[in-house]
Amino acid sequence: MNNIVIVGFMGAGKSTIARRLGKVLKQPVLDMDREIVKAEGMEINEIFAKKGEEYFRNLETNYLISLKEKENCIISTGGGTIIKEENRRLLKEIGVVVLLQASLATTYKRVANNDRRPLVNSQTNKKKYLINLFNSRKDLYNEIADIKIRINHKTVNMIGDEIIKKVERLNKC
Ligand SMILES: Nc1ncnc2c1ncn2[C@@H]1O[C@H](COP(=O)(O)OP(=O)(O)O)[C@@H](O)[C@H]1O
Ligand SMILES: O=C(O)C1=C[C@@H](OP(=O)(O)O)[C@@H](O)[C@H](O)C1
Numbered sequence: 450m451n452n453i454v455i456v457g458f459m460g461a462g463k464s465t466i467a468r469r470l471g472k473v474l475k476q477p478v479l480d481m482d483r484e485i486v487k488a489e490g491m492e493i494n495e496i497f498a499k500k501g502e503e504y505f506r507n508l509e510t511n512y513l514i515s516l517k518e519k520e521n522c523i524i525s526t527g528g529g530t531i532i533k534e535e536n537r538r539l540l541k542e543i544g545v546v547v548l549l550q551a552s553l554a555t556t557y558k559r560v561a562n563n564d565r566r567p568l569v570n571s572q573t574n575k576k577k578y579l580i581n582l583f584n585s586r587k588d589l590y591n592e593i594a595d596i597k598i599r600i601n602h603k604t605v606n607m608i609g610d611e612i613i614k615k616v617e618r619l620n621k622c
């Protein structure tokens with residue numbers, strides 16, 4: 450095992466921090482969205498548009514099952530991977546779960562004007578939609594987190610270092 454699994458809401462920095470951890474720890478990085486895009490030969494937006502969200506959620510579950518074999522990897526999840534109970538169970542099996550916690554203000558700033566997230570793109574009132582989605586998922590992230598990191602106003606390097614320290618401490622226990 451010894452994998453590090455990064456969870457959190459859209460825009461919290463999961464993909465960015467995973468890349469940083471991979472570089473510092475010299476471990477392979479698996480970004481679920483990126484791996485799914487590669488396997489399907491379609492961008493996330495296109496998968497949602499052509500096949501729907503449920504299809505995408507099943508791809509996430511299948512991908513998580515394949516991760517059970519992995520060791521010493523840094524895994525970046527999608528913001529909605531934690532929705533399904535089966536996925537939450539799989540994530541706990543796969544590695545130490547690190548939650549990146551961003552404020553709604555930071556989230557909105559990072560996500561609202563980026564067109565790569567289909568769930569947000571399609572909304573006319575993006576702010577209201579994000580607030581509701583954020584609140585509906587909060588408890589699920591907290592439920593599975595072994596380590597929680599507040600990311601507001603911190604650099605990528607600071608967050609990476611904090612994660613490494615906390616994972617080391619946890620592994621010593
Ligand atoms: N600590 C940080 N400080 C400033 N910007 C950040 C930080 N972490 C990530 N970002 C930026 O926020 C945006 C969302 O990051 P990303 O890694 O795609 O998040 P996620 O994978 O959680 O959706 C990107 O533009 C990224 O460059
Ligand atoms: O929150 C979500 O439901 C989603 C988050 C996205 O990943 P990021 O959290 O990396 O943006 C991506 O998996 C897809 O657009 C759905």
Ligand SMILES: [Mg+2]
Binds near residue numbers: 482
């Ligand atoms: Mg990401």
